[in-house]
């Protein structure tokens with residue numbers, strides 16, 4: 001594409017390769033670099049440049065997209081070549097914690113590098129398609145100017161100048177995902193006692209949970225209001241259900257760590273005198 005920004009992608013793991021391939025196929029002049037050799041062959045065949053030396057890959061790009069293992073590997077890679085980054089846009093799609101994203105933004109600022117931090121909410125095969133979303137925070141100017149580049153990879157959403165914001169939202173969603181998946185595995189352990197396979201249970205859980213998640217924004221609205229009166233389901237009701245689930249799990253010989261944690265959150269709110277209020281009030285136990 002004439003006049004479109006030249007992109008350099010650092011890191012050719014599963015995700016970096018998907019990002020680079022999407023840029024090449026999107027018509028961008030794309031240069032790639034990876035710590036170890038041999039991961040660039042398919043990209044070169046598609047039309048990417050791969051000069052070998054990191055400094056050469058950096059100077060080839062106006063926008064530098066880093067997708068490395070972790071925060072430490074970003075510093076390990078970029079610290080020795082920081083002068084080659086001066087005046088460029090660094091889009092860091094490596095998964096980092098919010099404090100690490102802020103540290104990188106501060107480091108970038110000291111070296112005259114414009115910084116955008118990104119959290120990828122997709123797996124490699126989704127990149128470039130409608131199901132891919134990437135959350136960004138940091139330089140608003142860079143996000144606005146390079147938005148078409150970012151949107152090549154998937155939906156692009158901006159979460160503010162604080163570079164740590166995107167990582168906070170990313171990790172909050174991952175917290176929701178991991179606890180939900182752990183809950184499904186708890187259920188799979190329970191149904192093994194009645195001879196159901198985990199695969200069979202997994203399909204039922206997918207159907208049931210998909211049907212239930214419609215209510216999540218309403219749950220969130222109630223939490224935001226801080227008003228848990230007039231509930232659809234109060235904490236006493238929820239306690240009787242969860243106590244029965246705990247007893248069923250115990251009888252099936254299943255560890256109670258996961259469901260017991262939910263019961264404890266409910267019990268704390270009831271002990272504080274909120275039994276007649278909505279079950280969503282367990283949110284208040286999570287942020288004492």
Ligand code: FVH
Pocket residue numbers: 011012013014015016017034035036037039067068069070072073074076077093094095096120121122123124
């Ligand atoms: N894959 C996914 O589904 C997830 C989706 C959500 C976001 N993550 C994050 O993306 C980062 C990269 O993930 P990845 O899947 O590409 O990971 P790998 O295939 O393991 O590739 C890792 C690349 O990082 C290079 N690398 C590792 N350590 C160093 C280092 N010290 N210095 C320079 N490069 C390093 C590694 O190079 P090599 O081992 O091939 O030489 C790979 O290019 C990650 O933050 C995910 O959390 C992906």
